[in-house]
Amino acid sequence: MRVPLSKIARPGWGIAFDTRGNSADLSALSLPERVCVPLQQHIGSAATPVVKPGDRVLTGQPLARAAANRLGAAVHAPLAGRVQAIARQPGPGRTGLAVSIESDGTDERWPGYTAHRDPLRLSTSALRSAVVQGGIVGLGGATFPAGVKLNRGSGVDTLILNGVECEPVISCDDALMRTDVDAMLLGAQIMLRILEADSCIVALKDGMADALQTVTTALQTLADDRFSIAILPPVYPAGGEAQLIELLTGREIPAGGLPWDSGAICQNVATAAAVAHLLRSGEPLISRIVTVTGAVVAPANFRVRIGTPISHLIAAAGGYTDTSSRQLIMGGPMMGIELPDDSLPVVKATNCIYVPTIDELPATAAELPCIRCGDCATACPAHLMPQLLLQAQATSDTERMQSLGLQDCIECGCCDYVCPSKIPLTRRFVAAKQELWDIAFEKRRAAKARERIAARTTRQQRQQQEQADQLAAQTHNVSDTDTAHQKLQELLQRTGADREDPS
Amino acid sequence: MITAIFILAGIALVVGLGLTLVNRTLPQNDQSPLDELEALLPATQCAQCGYPGCRPYAEAILAGTADINRCAPGGDATVTAIARLLGRHTATVDPAYGAYQPGHVAVVDEAACIGCALCIAACPVDAIVGAHRYTHTVIRDECTGCKLCLPPCPVDCISIVPLRPATRQAA
Amino acid sequence: MSGRHAPHWLSRNTVPLTMQRVIIALAPVTLCTLLWFGVGVISNLLLLVLFCAALEAAALTLRQRDVRAGLADCSAIVTALLLGLTLPPALPWWLLLVAAVFAIALAKHVYGGLGQNPFNPAMVGYLAVLIAFPDDVARWPQPAFAGMDQVDAVSAATPLDSIKMQLNQMRTMAEITAQPAFGLLAGRGWEWINLAALGGGLWLLRKQVISWHVPGSMLLTLAAAYFLLFAFTPATQPSPVIGLLSGGTMLAAFFIATDPVSGAASDTGKIIFGIGVALFCFGMRTWGAYPDGIAFAVLLMNTAVPLIDRWTAPRIYGHRERPR
Numbered sequence: 001m002r003v004p005l006s007k008i009a010r011p012g013w014g015i016a017f018d019t020r021g022n023s024a025d026l027s028a029l030s031l032p033e034r035v036c037v038p039l040q041q042h043i044g045s046a047a048t049p050v051v052k053p054g055d056r057v058l059t060g061q062p063l064a065r066a067a068a069n070r071l072g073a074a075v076h077a078p079l080a081g082r083v084q085a086i087a088r089q090p091g092p093g094r095t096g097l098a099v100s101i102e103s104d105g106t107d108e109r110w111p112g113y114t115a116h117r118d119p120l121r122l123s124t125s126a127l128r129s130a131v132v133q134g135g136i137v138g139l140g141g142a143t144f145p146a147g148v149k150l151n152r153g154s155g156v157d158t159l160i161l162n163g164v165e166c167e168p169v170i171s172c173d174d175a176l177m178r179t180d181v182d183a184m185l186l187g188a189q190i191m192l193r194i195l196e197a198d199s200c201i202v203a204l205k206d207g208m209a210d211a212l213q214t215v216t217t218a219l220q221t222l223a224d225d226r227f228s229i230a231i232l233p234p235v236y237p238a239g240g241e242a243q244l245i246e247l248l249t250g251r252e253i254p255a256g257g258l259p260w261d262s263g264a265i266c267q268n269v270a271t272a273a274a275v276a277h278l279l280r281s282g283e284p285l286i287s288r289i290v291t292v293t294g295a296v297v298a299p300a301n302f303r304v305r306i307g308t309p310i311s312h313l314i315a316a317a318g319g320y321t322d323t324s325s326r327q328l329i330m331g332g333p334m335m336g337i338e339l340p341d342d343s344l345p346v347v348k349a350t351n352c353i354y355v356p357t358i359d360e361l362p363a364t365a366a367e368l369p370c371i372r373c374g375d376c377a378t379a380c381p382a383h384l385m386p387q388l389l390l391q392a393q394a395t396s397d398t399e400r401m402q403s404l405g406l407q408d409c410i411e412c413g414c415c416d417y418v419c420p421s422k423i424p425l426t427r428r429f430v431a432a433k434q435e436l437w438d439i440a441f442e443k444r445r446a447a448k449a450r451e452r453i454a455a456r457t458t459r460q461q462r463q464q465q466e467q468a469d470q471l472a473a474q475t476h477n478v479s480d481t482d483t484a485h486q487k488l489q490e491l492l493q494r495t496g497a498d499r500e501d502p503s
Numbered sequence: 504m505i506t507a508i509f510i511l512a513g514i515a516l517v518v519g520l521g522l523t524l525v526n527r528t529l530p531q532n533d534q535s536p537l538d539e540l541e542a543l544l545p546a547t548q549c550a551q552c553g554y555p556g557c558r559p560y561a562e563a564i565l566a567g568t569a570d571i572n573r574c575a576p577g578g579d580a581t582v583t584a585i586a587r588l589l590g591r592h593t594a595t596v597d598p599a600y601g602a603y604q605p606g607h608v609a610v611v612d613e614a615a616c617i618g619c620a621l622c623i624a625a626c627p628v629d630a631i632v633g634a635h636r637y638t639h640t641v642i643r644d645e646c647t648g649c650k651l652c653l654p655p656c657p658v659d660c661i662s663i664v665p666l667r668p669a670t671r672q673a674a
Numbered sequence: 675m676s677g678r679h680a681p682h683w684l685s686r687n688t689v690p691l692t693m694q695r696v697i698i699a700l701a702p703v704t705l706c707t708l709l710w711f712g713v714g715v716i717s718n719l720l721l722l723v724l725f726c727a728a729l730e731a732a733a734l735t736l737r738q739r740d741v742r743a744g745l746a747d748c749s750a751i752v753t754a755l756l757l758g759l760t761l762p763p764a765l766p767w768w769l770l771l772v773a774a775v776f777a778i779a780l781a782k783h784v785y786g787g788l789g790q791n792p793f794n795p796a797m798v799g800y801l802a803v804l805i806a807f808p809d810d811v812a813r814w815p816q817p818a819f820a821g822m823d824q825v826d827a828v829s830a831a832t833p834l835d836s837i838k839m840q841l842n843q844m845r846t847m848a849e850i851t852a853q854p855a856f857g858l859l860a861g862r863g864w865e866w867i868n869l870a871a872l873g874g875g876l877w878l879l880r881k882q883v884i885s886w887h888v889p890g891s892m893l894l895t896l897a898a899a900y901f902l903l904f905a906f907t908p909a910t911q912p913s914p915v916i917g918l919l920s921g922g923t924m925l926a927a928f929f930i931a932t933d934p935v936s937g938a939a940s941d942t943g944k945i946i947f948g949i950g951v952a953l954f955c956f957g958m959r960t961w962g963a964y965p966d967g968i969a970f971a972v973l974l975m976n977t978a979v980p981l982i983d984r985w986t987a988p989r990i991y992g993h994r995e996r997p998r
Contacts, residue, residue, distance in 0.1 A: 168683075242991060255992035255993045256992075333680075333683040335681070356682060360683065366743060369787065369790070371788060372937075374939055375687070377940065381991070383991055396579060403997050408990050408991060408992060413681030416681050418685050420692055422688065438605040446546040448644075448645065452628040453628055456627065
C-alpha cells in the first residue's frame with residue numbers, strides 16, 4: 001500500500017536551522033543506583049504521594065496519584081528499591097516534593113498493570129482511564145497530561161503525531177521513530193480509537209531520512225488508510241502545537257481556546273509509544289529517550305529512567321569535553337532552561353541535555369535601541385509585531401499591549417534570536433503577561449470588593465436605622481420629643497464618626 | 504478683503520457645524536467624573552493614601568487636594584490610568600504611601616487567634632468569618648489585602664501573604 | 675549558572691553590522707558621484723561625517739547616554755553619507771553644519787535618538803538647507819566624467835530641472851534629450867549615479883538588510899505613473915526611464931525610504947509606504963515647484979506611518995480580525 005506523503009512549504013515565519021549531523025543513535029545506559037522522582041513533572045497540580053519512606057517499591061509501582069479533581073498526572077517508581085525520603089528537593093526548573101529511591105538492583109516489575117495482547121479491543125473508556133493511570137504526559141516538553149487531551153466528544157477529527165523536533169540540537173524523537181516505530185503506531189491507533197478520529201498525520205522534519213524510511217515501511221506493513229506522512233521544513237518553531245496544526249490542516253487554534261477547539265490535536269511520537277508500552281506491556285511512564293549533546297565526548301540518545309541524575313547521563317556520554325566554563329541546558333537552545341548543576345534528575349519533560357560550547361553562546365551584548373527593522377515581526381510565528389509591543393511595554397501601555405496580542409505570544413524566542421539590537425524581547429513579554437494577569441486579577445477583585453462594601457454599608461445603615469427606631473420607641477413617652485431627637489442625632493453622629501476613623 | 508472674510512467665516516461655520524454634529528452623534532458619557540475615577544481605584548478601602556476610603560480619595564483628587572500617586576495597592580498601572588482619565592502627567596506610586604504588592608491576602612494564624620472579633624468589625628469587605636471566642640478565618644477569595652485588620656488584632660495573629668495562582672493557564 | 679534565559683542562541687546580526695552594510699552598499703554610488711562631480715563631493719562627505727559624529731556625541735553626552743555605544747552603531751555616519759550624496763558638491767562648511775544640526779540634533783535626538791525619530795534625519799537636514807538656501811542647494815554643477823570633458827565650472831540646472839524649465843518653454847522631450855546634458859538613458863552622469871545606487875541597493879536586498887517591499891512598490895508605482903502620462907503625451911512628458919534614473923530616485927528607493935525607524939512596520943504597510951512616496955514624488959516632479967520632490971515625498975509618508983501601522987497590522991494567529 002502506498003502511504004500518502006506531503007511536503008510542507010517553508011512558512012514565512014520562523015528561523016531555518018541547519019540540523020544535519022545530529023547523531024540519533026540510541027546507546028545503552030546502565031541503571032542508576034539512586035533516583036529522585038519529583039511529584040510535579042507536568043502541567044497542573046503536584047501528585048499526592050501513596051508510599052512512605054522505608055517502603056519497598058517495584059519498577060512501575062505508583063508512587064503518587066494525580067490530585068483529585070485537578071489537572072495532573074500520576075508518578076511511578078522508575079526502578080525497584082527502597083523509598084529513602086519524600087522531601088522538597090530542587091528539580092529542573094522547579095523545587096518541590098520528590099521521592100528518593102535507592103535501587104536494589106533487581107528491577108523487579110510491579111504486576112499491577114495488565115499487559116493486553118490486543119489493546120485495540122478494549123473499550124474507549126478503559127483505554128482512556130489507563131492513559132490517565134499510567135501517568136502519561138506530553139513528552140515533547142510541555143508535559144500536558146495526555147489523558148486530558150484524549151477526550152472523546154471534543155470534536156477532534158485529526159491526530160497529529162509530532163516528530164518534527166524543530167529545536168536544532170535535539171534528536172530524541174528521531175531516535176524513537178527509528179527504534180520504536182511499532183509501539184508509536186499502535187499508540188496512535190489507540191489514541192485514534194479514544195478520540196474517534198479518522199485521520200492521523202505523522203509529521204517529520206526534512207532531513208530525517210532514516211526515520212522517514214522506517215515509518216514508511218512500518219505504515220506499509222500496517223496498511224491502515226487513516227495514516228499519512230507530512231514532511232516539514234527544518235524551521236523553528238514548526239513543531240510547536242499551534243504552528244503544526246496550522247501548517248498541516250490550515251486551521252488555527254482560536255485565541256484563548258484550547259488545541260482541540262481547532263479539531264486537531266498534536267501528540268508527541270514518544271507519547272504515542274508510551275501509551276502502547278503501557279497497554280501492551282503494562283509499563284507505565286517510567287522512562288523516556290533523552291538526547292545528550294554539545295560539549296560531551298560522545299553525543300548520543302539514551303533511554304533513561306525518570307529520576308536518573310543528569311550526571312549519570314553525562315558520564316555515559318563520556319563526560320564533558322570542556323571542563324573550564326560549562327553550562328547545562330535542559331531542552332534546546334531556543335526554549336531550554338538553564339540548569340544550575342548536573343545533580344538534578346531527568347524528568348518527564350527532559351527531551352535533551354545540551355552542553356553548549358563557549359562559542360555557541362553569544363557574549364552578553366549590550367542592548368541597543370530598537371530600530372524597528374521588523375525582523376522580529378517577520379520571524380514571529382503568531383504574526384505579532386514585537387517592535388510595537390516593545391514600545392507599548394516601555395510605556396506600560398497595557399491596553400495597547402493587549403490589543404497588539406501580548407496574550408498570543410507563544411514565547412518561542414524567535415524575535416530575540418533575530419533582533420539586531422539584542423533586546424531580550426521574550427523575557428519582557430513574559431513579565432508583561434504576568435503583569436497583565438495581575439492587573440486583570442486585581443480588577444476582578446476590586447469589582448467584587450466594591451459590591452461587598454456596598455452591601456456592608458447598606459447593612460450598617462439598616463442596623464443604625466433599627467437602633468434608632470428602638471431608641472425612638474423607648475423615648476416615645478417622653479414629652480419633650482425635641483430633646484430626644486437631638487440626643488438621637490448626637491448618638492448617630494458619634495457612632496458614624498467612630499466607624500469612619502480607622503485608628 | 505471681503506472675499507477673505509467670507510471665506511474664513513464660511514470655514515468657521517462649516518467646521519462649527521461639523522463639530523456640533525460629531526458631538527451629537529458620539530456616545531455620551533453619563534458617568535460622573537467621581538464615579539469614573541473611583542472605578543479606577545482598587546476598592547481596598549485601605550486608607551493608605553491618607554483618606555478614609557477610595558471614594559474620599561477620589562474626591563480629594565478631583566478637588567485638587569491630593570496627588571494622583573498615592574494609591575499603593577493600585578500600583579503604577581492605576582496611577583497611569585488616573586493620569587490618562589484626567590489628562591495629567593503620568594507618575595509612579597509615591598513610596599511614602601506604601602509599596603505595590605499585587606495579589607496579597609490576609610491569613611489568620613488560627614492557633615494564635617483568641618476569637619475577639621475585632622478584626623471582623625474592621626474588615627471593609629466582610630471577608631473575615633468567626634464569632635466571639637471562636638477562631639476566625641479569612642475568606643481568601645474575598646480578601647483585598649488591605650491590611651485594615653492588622654492594627655485591631657490584640658495578639659498580632661494576622662499576616663499578609665502573597666496569593667499566587669497555582670496555574671496561570673492550561674497550556 | 676549565569677542567569678541566562680532562553681533563547682540561548684542569538685543570530686550574529688547586529689545594528690552596527692546592518693549600518694556597516696548600508697555604508698558598504700553606498701560605496702558604488704559615492705564613487706560614481708565622485709567621478710562625475712569631482713573632489714567637492716569628498717569635502718562634503720568628510721565635513722558631514724565629522725559634523726554628524728560630533729553632534730551625535732554631543733547630543734548623547736547632553737542626554738547622558740553611552741557615547742561610545744551611540745557612535746559605534748554607525749547610524750550617524752549613514753545619515754552623513756546620505757546627506758552628502760543628496761547635497762551638491764563643495765558647499766560651504768557652515769551650510770553643511772546647518773544641515774547636520776537639523777538632521778542629528780533636531781530630527782533625531784530631540785525625538786529621543788536612534789529608533790525614536792518619526793522623520794528621516796537625512797531628509798530633514800537636506801530639506802532644511804534646500805528651503806533656507808535655495809541658491810546654494812538647488813543648483814548642481816554640470817557633471818563631467820573624471821573632470822576630463824568639463825564644459826564649464828559654473829552651476830547649471832539638473833536634468834530634472836532643465837526638463838521642467840524647457841517644457842514650460844514649449845520645447846518637446848525629443849529636443850530636450852538631444853542636448854549634451856543628456857546621455858544614453860537619462861541625464862548625463864545622473865544615469866550612472868542612479869544605476870550605482872541600484873546596484874548597491876540590490877546587494878542590500880541580497881544581504882537581507884532591506885526587504886523588497888519599499889523599493890519594489892515605490893519603483894513600480896513611479897514607473898507606472900510615468901508610463902501612463904508618457905503613453906498619452908510622449909512629446910511633453912519624460913519617459914519612465916528618465917523618471918527612474920534621475921535625481922535621487924534610486925538612492926531614495928533603496929537607502930532612504932527603506933529607513934526602518936521612520937518607515938512602516940508591516941510588509942503591507944511598507945508597500946503602501948512605497949506607493950505613497952512614489953505618488954507624491956511623481957506629483958511634485960510633474961506639477962510642483964521643486965524639480966525633485968522625493969525628499970518631501972519621504973517626509974510626507976513618514977507622517978502617515980502611525981496611521982499605516984494601525985491599518986496594516988497583520989492578523990494575529992487565532993484571531994479573526996486584525997488588531998486595532
